Amino acid sequence: MTSFTDTFIRAELVSFARDPGEDNMPQPSSLEHYGDGLLWIKDGHIQAVGHYADLISELPTDSQVLDYRGKLIMPGFIDTHVHYVQLDIMASYGRQLLDWLNDYTFPEECRFANHAHAEALSNAFLDEMLRAGTTTAQVFGSSHPGSVDAFFTACQKRQLRMLVGKVLMDRNAPDALMDGTSGIADTERLIEDWHGKQRLGYSVTPRFAPTSTKTQMDAAGALLRNDPTLWLQTHLAENSGELDWVAELFPGSRDYLSVYEQAGLVGPRSTFAHGIHLDNGMRKRLAERGANIAFCPSSNLFLGSGLFDREAAQETGMAYTYASDIGAGTDLSGFGTLKSAYQVGQLRGQPLTAWQGFYGLTHGNAKALSLDNHVGQLAPSYEADFVVIDPQATSLLKRRTQHCTTLGERLFALMMLADDRAIYETWAGGRCQHRRD
Known part of the structure; x- marks a missing residue:
């Protein structure tokens, strides 16, 4: 069995607690977003998640924090x-x-x-x-x-x-x-x-x-x-x-x-x-x-x-x-799936928002599979399955996201332009199981 120790990651964190609705603004309380967040992992599960400034004082003495500022963490x-x-x-x-x-x-x-x-x-x-x-x-x-x-x-x-x-x-x-x-x-x-x-x-x-x-x-x-x-x-x-x-x-x-x-x-x-x-x-x-x-x-x-x-x-x-x-x-790639879903929606007059897309790819899919007590959110007690996304993974993605002024714009740009190069790391069961070359 794998021996776990506490892991702390500082990054922007995005997770959906519930369906955000169909509008191009998420329903209140559906979105958990920490622009400067801290993800605390212990024994393969999420111990705590929140604002870095609020949680840093709770960390054990001499804790090493992985600094992934500039990157975005979402559920796997x-x-x-x-x-x-x-x-x-x-x-x-x-x-x-x-x-x-x-x-x-x-x-x-x-x-x-x-x-x-x-x-x-x-x-x-x-x-x-x-x-x-x-x-x-x-x-x-x-x-x-x-x-x-x-x-x-x-x-x-x-x-x-x-x-x-x-x-x-x-x-x-x-x-x-x-x-x-x-x-x-x-x-x-x-x-x-x-x-x-x-x-x-x-x-x-x-x-x-x-x-x-x-x-x-x-x-x-x-x-x-x-x-x-x-x-x-x-x-x-x-x-x-x-x-x-x-x-x-x-x-x-x-x-x-x-x-x-x-x-x-x-x-x-x-x-x-x-x-x-x-x-x-x-x-x-x-x-x-x-x-x-x-x-x-x-x-x-x-x-x-x-x-x-x-x-x-x-x-x-x-x-x-x-x-x-x-x-x-x-x-x-989930990005590719959402891109195609948006295109299908456009042909039907039913454009897919980034909120709906990323909710569906994470919490929504987990809920439909009766796995939403285990995976699909960044929340305490959930299994530590998540992705570290690099919004500057390609020159084109970097140019586009630098012009985005809101989270919604950045998520939509990822949905349309990102691919596996934007996956900096993939963690499953509290362990990093893929790191981009």
Whole structure:
């Protein structure tokens, strides 16, 4: 086990205590901002946070303070939907969803039958994720249980808070990827081995309705009923061709969502990626059950799937989160996700504010995943997962932020211009796990 000592960091601190609202000024008391702040870390958790002048007298004698003035500290970014096994097919020539699966995804995922390959990709993915400032994610493995063992092992060594699941897929896929009758048994074994161990959690993971039989989805629902601490992740209403396929495969279901409802897969710990082609009735049903849609803007643009309707989500009370959806997504960086989300919003007449964006990427995503008692804020007792952002990381970013007169302007400039070069350090579990070269 890692031996912790107190760590003190002086920097500008920004965190959201609650939803800041849709206006271009945050709602009162939603924002915690310390222009000259102090972050006190003890035993992997945040001991105290506040103004440097108020806390300095409380520090133990002869304490060494890391001076990061000129930099900005925020909670670590959270990615609610990402495929680690697709890292190596990022930026493959774009096709529509179903072509993408057959041409790129399925052949690539076949490689994860090799455990050494799964181990290598797990570590490569985590390196890239931490480089981008992401400290927690909800992750798809492949249909091979070893792909999840490898990923959990890599996360455990780094003491990360992560949700992961083995893909369940027993039809409409290459023989090498279908798990048949072993899929649920493998999932049960993975849950027993990993769920709730240290900072790890298990997400039951049917890829999407077309690649699982009703029998398999019903069994996945039984797992959730037997253990309500589990999570669920899958895909929903990403592509119009996908909707037609689901209607053909499930003629007795009134719509795509009802396929999952009938299997008992829709609940407060359920994340459905995309949700572009939903009607308000489906959105309201998701809201009633406390499920969330993972908004994956760069992936949706890349595959030409459509434009997510944030306004309809808000009007119906449906929760939504922000996600990269690597490998169809084009950027592991939370900055890149928010930039694409802003562009999608502009095309819909629903521009995204920096307040909403960074709240969503931190506290909002944590809340939707039922992790908001652990991560997502800079607050006492929270796990010390945070990013140190350098607003002068590039010459262009430096020029732009020097002309900003308010915090809101600086955050928006970061949202649009920053990338992994702006991540000076990434801390997880109270330890610095990435430092910019």
